[in-house]
Amino acid sequence: MTESLPTRDRLVAAMADLMRFQGYGATSVKQIVDHASAPVGSLYHFFPQGKRQIAADALRSTGAAYIALVPVLLDPHDDLGDGIRAFFDAAAEDMERAGWANMCPVGTVAAEIADTEPELREIAAGIVSSWIDQSTAYFVGRGLDPDLARRVTVMALAALEGAFLLARTLRSTESLHVTGETLAGLVSHLPLTAGT
Amino acid sequence: MTESLPTRDRLVAAMADLMRFQGYGATSVKQIVDHASAPVGSLYHFFPQGKRQIAADALRSTGAAYIALVPVLLDPHDDLGDGIRAFFDAAAEDMERAGWANMCPVGTVAAEIADTEPELREIAAGIVSSWIDQSTAYFVGRGLDPDLARRVTVMALAALEGAFLLARTLRSTESLHVTGETLAGLVSHLPLTAGT
Numbered sequence: 493m494t495e496s497l498p499t500r501d502r503l504v505a506a507m508a509d510l511m512r513f514q515g516y517g518a519t520s521v522k523q524i525v526d527h528a529s530a531p532v533g534s535l536y537h538f539f540p541q542g543k544r545q546i547a548a549d550a551l552r553s554t555g556a557a558y559i560a561l562v563p564v565l566l567d568p569h570d571d572l573g574d575g576i577r578a579f580f581d582a583a584a585e586d587m588e589r590a591g592w593a594n595m596c597p598v599g600t601v602a603a604e605i606a607d608t609e610p611e612l613r614e615i616a617a618g619i620v621s622s623w624i625d626q627s628t629a630y631f632v633g634r635g636l637d638p639d640l641a642r643r644v645t646v647m648a649l650a651a652l653e654g655a656f657l658l659a660r661t662l663r664s665t666e667s668l669h670v671t672g673e674t675l676a677g678l679v680s681h682l683p684l685t686a687g688t
Numbered sequence: 689m690t691e692s693l694p695t696r697d698r699l700v701a702a703m704a705d706l707m708r709f710q711g712y713g714a715t716s717v718k719q720i721v722d723h724a725s726a727p728v729g730s731l732y733h734f735f736p737q738g739k740r741q742i743a744a745d746a747l748r749s750t751g752a753a754y755i756a757l758v759p760v761l762l763d764p765h766d767d768l769g770d771g772i773r774a775f776f777d778a779a780a781e782d783m784e785r786a787g788w789a790n791m792c793p794v795g796t797v798a799a800e801i802a803d804t805e806p807e808l809r810e811i812a813a814g815i816v817s818s819w820i821d822q823s824t825a826y827f828v829g830r831g832l833d834p835d836l837a838r839r840v841t842v843m844a845l846a847a848l849e850g851a852f853l854l855a856r857t858l859r860s861t862e863s864l865h866v867t868g869e870t871l872a873g874l875v876s877h878l879p880l881t882a883g884t
Binding site: 600603651674 | 788790796800802809813817842843845846859866867869
């Protein structure tokens with residue numbers, strides 16, 4: 493954990509990290525403060541509602557960081573399919589380097605808490621909906637018609653979340669390379685609207 | 689919970705059910721016996737190692753049940769793509785009817801416990817590997833070459849697990865219909881080997 497970050501940010505980053513490795517239910521307040529090298533009092537100072545509140549913040553901040561990657565990783569590629577292949581290949585490398593942590597705390601936690609933590613489920617749903625909207629808008633900007641752009645987004649997001657899950661379970665990047673390659677083949681052949 | 693099942697089977701079914709709704713970490717021994725309408729003593733009688741052991745059994749039994757669905761749901765369709773579309777549409781209906789429980793306890797739990805419960809991670813990995821092998825063999829039997837059959841399997845399994853996650857988070861069947869439709873389009877156009 494980077495000691496130079498303000499305590500509040502360290503606590504949120506620690507929670508995001510712990511959720512990636514062990515989910516929400518198994519994460520204790522003690523683990524969060526230990527991982528953040530912060531005193532217990534600081535957690536309740538910044539997050540009076542405790543673990544649930546810090547989880548909400550961790551989901552929101554990682555949600556915002558992840559959607560920002562879409563233009564960063566896809567803009568350099570003239571062919572959208574090539575961009576998607578590169579995106580999945582980068583995720584595979586990162587994941588192996590991170591010791592098979594789930595790359596997406598939102599994905600890890602959403603299924604686990606969907607019934608037991610309704611407030612967190614709504615926050616996760618808001619993040620995922622906003623990912624779908626923003627990524628759809630990006631694909632429209634790249635020349636796909638809006639309906640097709642939304643379908644490509646939903647398909648790619650489902651494939652990415654599922655490939656993370658398989659990679660984490662099997663300790664293998666195969667799922668990420670195969671899904672990236674398959675989506676690339678699909679997307680490279682989609683019709684683009686005139687003028688793009 | 690069906691009262692007529694033997695106690696041991698009721699405990700395993702209760703655990704599978706609880707993992708679908710709330711994952712592994714949040715599930716207590718008390719909840720398992722309550723959900724199974726069984727005395728606490730019976731759990732430790734059948735499963736001396738407690739929760740971890742019953743989870744292992746629940747993963748194995750649902751794993752075996754799920755792979756059996758592949759030929760049942762795909763055999764009736766002459767076109768493999770039509771079969772895959774029907775498979776995803778059936779999953780969407782089941783999931784909405786089940787109140788958005790995750791359809792796959794293996795998927796829900798695998799990401800959550802991959803680092804904290806190494807024995808369960810290995811069991812989940814064994815189940816997923818055997819799904820991939822058996823489903824690849826099924827697609828080879830339907831005329832795909834072995835390498836392509838494995839790629840289709842991995843892609844479809846990743847898309848299905850991710851679509852479950854999105855459906856559960858968003859309380860919407862869109863992800864299952866979109867991924868099923870997209871995969872159907874892909875698979876209907878794959879080359880089949882001669883003689884099939």
